[in-house]
Amino acid sequence: MWIQILVLGSTLLCALMAIRASRLLVSALWLAGCSAFLALSIALLGAPEVGVVELSVGAGLVTVIFVFAISVAGEETVGVQSVVPRPVAWTLMALFVLLLAWLCVPGLVAPALPRDALPFLRALWVERSLDTVLQVAMIFSGVLGSLGLLAERREAGSVSRKAGEGAAP
Amino acid sequence: MNVNIWTIVMVAVFGLVAMGLYGLLIIRNLIKIVVALQVFAKGTILIMVAAGAMSGKPAVGQSLAITVIVADTVVTVMALALAIQVRRWSGTLDTRVISRLRR
Numbered sequence: 001m002w003i004q005i006l007v008l009g010s011t012l013l014c015a016l017m018a019i020r021a022s023r024l025l026v027s028a029l030w031l032a033g034c035s036a037f038l039a040l041s042i043a044l045l046g047a048p049e050v051g052v053v054e055l056s057v058g059a060g061l062v063t064v065i066f067v068f069a070i071s072v073a074g075e076e077t078v079g080v081q082s083v084v085p086r087p088v089a090w091t092l093m094a095l096f097v098l099l100l101a102w103l104c105v106p107g108l109v110a111p112a113l114p115r116d117a118l119p120f121l122r123a124l125w126v127e128r129s130l131d132t133v134l135q136v137a138m139i140f141s142g143v144l145g146s147l148g149l150l151a152e153r154r155e156a157g158s159v160s161r162k163a164g165e166g167a168a169p
Numbered sequence: 170m171n172v173n174i175w176t177i178v179m180v181a182v183f184g185l186v187a188m189g190l191y192g193l194l195i196i197r198n199l200i201k202i203v204v205a206l207q208v209f210a211k212g213t214i215l216i217m218v219a220a221g222a223m224s225g226k227p228a229v230g231q232s233l234a235i236t237v238i239v240a241d242t243v244v245t246v247m248a249l250a251l252a253i254q255v256r257r258w259s260g261t262l263d264t265r266v267i268s269r270l271r272r
Binding site: 015016018019031049050066073100118120122128131138146 | 174177178179180181182183184185186187188189190191192194195196197198200201203204205207208211214215216218219220222226227228229231232233234235236238239240242243244245246247249250251252253254256261262263264265
């Protein structure tokens with residue numbers, strides 16, 4: 001239990017530093033730390049498969065993509081004055097957390113139901129196979145969409161020049 | 170009050186979600202907004218696993234958590250590609266500068 005408290009506290013600390021850091025690269029690295037601690041916490045909660053996926057995707061792939069995006073877009077420090085006034089932001093945040101607590105706390109105090117014997121792999125690949133298909137479709141659409149967004153337009157002059165060279169002989 | 174492991178997990182979930190939402194409302198840098206969205210999604214992943222375990226159906230909660238991880242990663246990739254294109258188009262990542270609605 002103390003290990004779980006320590007790991008979850010480290011997760012919260014890393015998330016806070018990721019939000020507060022002024023440099024983008026530092027923020028991305030704190031986010032990677034947050035993801036790694038979260039993966040450890042999920043594994044300690046009894047879901048090591050989800051922890052492994054979170055560690056490899058959340059702490060690995062997403063960090064690499066963040067570093068790539070920051071190196072392409074450039075480091076830029078934007079002023080701290082926000083569009084939304086801070087009291088409004090605090091009020092909305094408190095309201096959201098209260099609503100979440102109203103949803104979650106009855107589940108906390110209710111007696112635990114008997115565990116079903118559905119194995120995780122069967123749940124992922126058989127019971128929720130629609131989710132898996134949707135995930136594959138989502139990955140492909142994400143890759144194609146980001147390729148389309150990051151592609152640079154070929155200049156019209158170079159195309160016509162090449163076509164002209166091909167046609168000349 | 171009986172403090173069990175799920176109470177601690179809930180406190181962590183509230184903290185992650187609150188920080189992510191506050192960041193989404195306050196931050197003006199487009200890439201930092203994606204960082205805040207990631208923090209928000211990490212709270213969601215944690216609550217999926219915890220809700221599955223608390224309701225006696227851990228396998229369903231875990232498979233939904235994996236779905237959330239994949240969807241969140243795709244959203245992050247698309248948002249970062251959009252941020253790069255916005256930076257190329259307008260020369261800045263500041264949401265206040267690129268907003269043209271008020272003119």
